Amino acid sequence: MENKIKLLYMLQTLDLKLMDLEEEKGDLPGIVRNLNDQIQETQTQIDALQKQIDEHLAAREKANLDEETLNQRVEELKKQLYEVRNNKEYDAITKEITEAEDKIMACMQAAEDNDAKQKELSTSVDELKQKLESLQSELSENKKDLQEVSKIHEDEELQLQHERDKIARQLTDEALSSYDRIRSAKYGKAVVPITRGACGGCYKTVPPQLNLLLRKNDEIHHCENCGRILIAEEIAAEVNKVA
Template sequence: MENRLNNLYSLQIIDSQLQEVHDLKGDLPAIVEELEENVNKLKLKIKELNTTIKQLKISRDNADLEIIDLAEKIKKYKSQQLNVKSNKQYDALTKEIDAADKKSEKLEIELEIAEGRMEIAKKDVEIFAKEFETEGEELDERRKELREVSKEHEKEELKLKHEREKMVVRIDKADLEKYERIRKAKGGVAVVPIKRNACGGCFSRVPPQKTLEIRQNSRFYTCEHCGRILVSDHIVSLSKKQ
């Protein structure tokens, strides 16, 4: 039993050190992740807008060509009207001219709409491109910071992770599950020593009788208030010797 308590307390020390290393990185990993997401979103938006602009340009150019084409037709019909032999022929040409005029007007409207939409899309691209640039610069900077901080503590982190792996295999599966459950619920601290008759986690008083029992290291005792596993000074001194 003493061994089981000792192993759990040793694991706690390793985990607390890992937490310290992790805390040194602060919010950087989360900031970098968020920036990456934003930059990717902006990139996609710009790409979509550029596709839209391309499509609008094609329809505008097509309308433009068709309008020129119609104008030529109208010109041709008008010159034909000068040489017709009958009223019927003349009226038929007038009809053609009217139809071409109407179609041309409709195309002009379409062309204007396409141009308006293009202008809006181009302005949006400008706005997003600026955002993309700013966010991209920020991302580069934050990534660099994170790399530097990570590099500084890389060796220590690796050493601790290795120690953790070695310790974990020595711990009973049920004990480990209990430990992880408490650790997750209690801000990373599952095993605490008793300090001056109080829980080292929440500082609630531990009754003297319980303190005596805990000193026997014969079973698990948890704090009545915070639920963390309490260990005696003896266990603490054992892990210091390691």
């Protein structure tokens, strides 16, 4: 069973290598994520506009049907005018004709308004569809690039991950979670070697007595300044030689 501090340092070394590989992918994962978000958003906008267009189309259709019905009614009424028996009947029919004609005008106006609105919205949808198309082609290019970069490092990444798992299995959950906690708080570096008498993370000088304790390598010590786990320079060098 390996020494706990050495194991943690090995884990750190592997994690830094994995981070480097991740960095080589550059902005690509972020760009892909962002494009996916934009595509989703644009599609939502298109769907909402399309729904409005459908409503205007339905309203226009209804206006046309109403107009047709009213026109038929006017025709009927006009025929009835020839058969009236008195002025009262004549007035009543004429009044109904006038009302129907007003309604016809309103229907025509409604049809026109809905038509105009629908055309305006369709133009917006066309623009959004163009935007969507260009986003999609941008996405597929970036995805392809990301896949290529990932593929280059795939084997190396798997190998490192495998080694990492092997080492992690030898550490307690407590040690691992403390390591992860420091690592995520300290820009990926949880275990640092002493360099020229100072913490390799924050460069603050380490007291000589702590340096002595670290050389014994039997207990975990943290940097008093940054909280990182410290490892003596020569022990770190020993680990690096094996790795």
